[in-house]
Amino acid sequence: MEGIHQVQLPLPFPLRIVNVYLMRDGDGWTIIDAGLNYPPGQAAWREAFNRYGVDPASIRRIVLTHAHPDHYGMAGWLQSLSGAPVALSAGEATFARAQWHSDSRAHETTAIFFGSHGMPRDLMATVAEDIASLRLMTHPTPVALTHIPAGEPLMIGRRVFVPIATPGHSDDHLVFYCAEERLLLCGDAVLIKITPNVGLWGWTHGNPLAQFLASLDRLAELDVALALPGHGPPITRFHERLEELRVHHAERLAAMEHAVGAGATAYEVCTAVFPLQELTSHQMRFAMAETLAHLEYLAAQGRIEQIEHDDGQYAWRRCIC
Template sequence: MTPEITGTVQWRAWQDGVLPPVERVRDGLWSLPVPIPDNPLRYVLVYALEVRGGLALVDAGWDADISWQALNDGLTAIGYEVRDVKAVLVTHNHADHLGLAGRVRDASGAYVALHELDAHAMRPDLDTYDKWRRGYVGHLTEHGMSGTDADATADMMAPDRLFRAPRPDVLLQDGERITLPGLDLRVVWTPGHSPGHSCFYDPERQLLFSGDHVLPRITPSIGYLLQSVGDPLADFLRSLDKLTGYDVAEVLPAHEYRFRQLDQRLAYLARHHTERLAETLAAVTAAPGSTAWELAAHLKWSRSWQEFGLGQRRFALGETLAHLKLLAGRGEITEHGGEPEQAGGPAGPVRWTPAPPTANDR
């Protein structure tokens, strides 16, 4: 279900495939589109909030010269400069949100704030490209991708890995108040898309800066990745429930366009994953002993598996794994593998089977 669109200018720009304009959302609040080069998401919506003596930003944009220029041009258009920024409040640690935070800090002295779990997710054991590459290729082959495809996928990911994430100055926690002169926001921890993903809630104006947790059209990617721990999809579903308790007049997402009717969108996202879990369980039942890679190839996607390049397939693998991990946590399927398939040989891939029936099922 499509929610009520409030960012109609943004929506038209999205339909036309162009960058939307800088836009005043409320008194003292603007949206600044910052492009993401060579990415189907096209841009991040950075939000500039007026505080006494300057601005606070929600997210910062991708670390590229064209993005930096767009951010500076956007600030100029609303009568400010980057040196006026006092704080950068980052919804999560992905490169299109955290990327420019370091440049903003260097130019202005602003502090960078990020949830503590996303700061901790910048794993020191993956601090070099070589370490990351070995771990990443191992993760992909463990779940069924061929070594050739895994190597090619790692090569494709190299630009992202060369991004050096700026370390935050302030570690945020769930429920914390962010107070600057003229600004009062609440941190709402919404893990799933990342371990520490957080929305920011303005109770006075009933606005939710939703980052990537809730978008008006796209279903956010919830994947089990190399750095993942626990059960990201279960975390995401709990986070959807959590937001139903907030009185939200308008949602300000990081991509696409602003919208209303948050509860309807939350219900749709929960339904989508319920249906996807059922489809994934059916795939395991139909082909027990399959790897996540083999299962992903038989699930329904926005396009056929054959049309997907390696970039899309790696996302599909991560999302399939997230659904498999949740089903395993419920006891509906069982994870096997990682052991050598032949004595003395290399470890085989992880495979999935339906859980054996319990006494109550017989």
């Protein structure tokens, strides 16, 4: 697309790459998503600036689809180079402050939350360490965040984008749709080679899988010829991919319901469905969160129910009501 450059930034975990975008914006530039702040990521940005002739002072703004660390982490670093404002949805800004600022204890509360669903103590400790290390790769955090309301047109160069709320992967994820060019900047709402992680965390609002599936329905109403995602290659068969994601989650729900059986913790369901021996601790926490999201969805449908034991531990069983 004219005036749009995809920049692939490295990540220090199995996902390996996050896609961010440099977009011509008049005589300057807008950045879509930021990457994770560690030396290889900074080097990749500097190389991209040299390749495309970008003076950091000409960066007008940094727009984020959501505040997960691989999309948010270098926003403050880019802001320190450019002086540009950082913009995202109000909900994601609140999430970023709670998770990534220096006084956050989110790594501890997340580990405790997983522990109440059966995660062993040694893995809880590793998960907390992993999240605490990630938080350091979001510093410096931006000095100020501006909010992007869903539905309010956003002009980038000659293109008019409409921000669309697509909760599920994160609570207040935004995508940006240019109807004239049938172009979608879709962040992690839709990916082609992997499925977006839909997880239930200690801070998650409501039923994330139900929200994700509703977001797919909302996106199905758009006429999209090209979607530019946060990971993996560009998507040209957009509506087919939406259907594939629906099928994937239907199959995953069936597998989770079967694994619950007469009773199981979320961790037991997780280890029955995911190949635990093949997962890093980083991947394991996402598998656990995804398991909980599917169990929450099944419970909302009346297919299973949650049990709280006297010791504060939770389990799930086939619904007998």
